[in-house]
Amino acid sequence: MGIYTEEHEMFRKALRKMLDKEAYPYFEQWEKERDIPRDFWLKLGENGFLCPMVSEEYGGLALDFGYSAILTEELERVGAGLASGISLHSDIVTPYVEAYGTAAQKEKWLPKSVTGEYISAIAMTEPGAGSDLAGIQTTAKKDGDFYILNGEKTFITNGIHADYVVVVCKTDPQAIPAYKGVSLLIVESGTPGFKRGKKLDKIGMHSADTGELIFEDVRVPAENLLGEENRGFYYLMEKLQQERLIVALETQIEAECCLKLTVDYVKERKAFGSRIADFQNTQFKLAEMATEIDLGRTYVDSLIAKHITGQDIVKEVSMAKWWISEMAKRVVADCLQLHGGYGYMEEYEIARRYRDIPVAAIYAGTTEIMKGIIAKQIIK
Structure with missing residues (x-):
């Protein structure tokens, strides 16, 4: 097909070399421990392998999706538990921040996402709503310069270790049709009322971090709204x-x-x-x-x-x-x-x-x- 250039293949070669040294020898142990150490995230970041599509202004390399595809391929060859959380952080969550975030939000979240200092998650699924995103029950009610966030999320990849979570919530529960009332809020780890539930015990992908998230009257600054309200x-x-x-x-x-x-x-x-x-x-x-x-x-x-x-x-x-x-x-x-x-x-x-x-x-x-x-x- 010829989709990968010489530069792409150099990136792949360097990534494989790093994984041969830092991932393959330890992966079975990570599966047993049911955890990927944060040190490994930092090593990926140090070597320029995380979030390759992020613009240079925020510490990324501004590379095309081909580099992200190579990252996913090579992590998956090691094991699905490794690729799951890293690919999600690198090429699913951070693109939301880069595409819809304000300059201040990008400055706050993207550089440390690129270095691996921050791990991200996106919280869509709920105990009573999976594929039906319009059916979510998590609400965010405006209160001055804050949103009051309440709800539960489950099956969240990177949920236990995430430093910030893009939470799918309803800012207009009365909207008809329901999907017109959905917004995205960035919630930081350590915010009062934001709690982790249990780390979920899965059939497979044992090293992947999958957890429950609980929001009880969490005061989220209005400046953490990603994009426009009700456009989520x-x-x-x-x-x-x-x-x-x-x-x-x-x-x-x-x-x-x-x-x-x-x-x-x-x-x-x-x-x-x-x-x-x-x-x-x-x-x-x-x-x-x-x-x-x-x-x-x-x-x-x-x-x-x-x-x-x-x-x-x-x-x-x-x-x-x-x-x-x-x-x-x-x-x-x-x-x-x-x-x-x-x-x-x-x-x-x-x-x-x-x-x-x-x-x-x-x-x-x-x-x-x-x-x-x-x-x-x-x-x-």
Whole structure:
């Protein structure tokens, strides 16, 4: 496809070198400890790998989305738990601040986001509202120079460690339709009334920080409103294209990693006097998986190229997100089967990948939501 230049590949090479030294040797330990140390974030920042798209004025490198895609790819190769929080901070949350923030907000939040001193989160999902963002119950009532924020959020990536959170809330609960009353507020860690709930115990992505957030009469300065009041839903819709493209790319990498692990395994493992790789059923399975993975790679690369040039590809990104996440689930199930009993053992990497992949068909919009978006675009 040729979307990556020589400069892109230099960035990838430097990032891989750093991950070989600072991530791969420790990742299994981080999975056991269910935490990515803040030191690692700081090392990424020191080496210029965080928030590559942020403008130079705020400490970034003003690079195109191709660099963000490379960051996501290489972190995902280490493990989904590593990519999840860092990609979200780097290429999902900070773009909201840069796109809709005031000069003062950008000056306050972006430089330390680039260095890794600040970790960010975005709080959309609630115990009673997931894909239906217009159905959120968290409210922010204006009170002089403050908003009084009340509500609960759950399944929040980086929720436990975040230094600041972009909170999706209702500033006009009476708005009809409901989405016209949604706003975005930046809430700082340590603000009275802002509490962390429990760190959530997930099936997979064990090293990823996912938590509950509780807001009880939190006085948020009005200057922390991101963009205009009651325009939050529109901002979310504008930025979800990039978020879903990142998830499609993450699951594409997962599928590629699973196939590589499995090819290596079946070439070594023997049964009935032959390598498992020599059985026709194995060869057919490998051929099927490799074909689907190549189709996914070609498509997601074409979308990265279009996204870099600023094209509106909401329909196509929705297609990639649902198809590749479902494809990765099929691939990892077949890969685990080809590993036999060893695939079910935690010491084999395929077991971790098997646990990590399924949630990609749920977060950032479920497969069903993606199909609905695609259908609306087709009919329109």
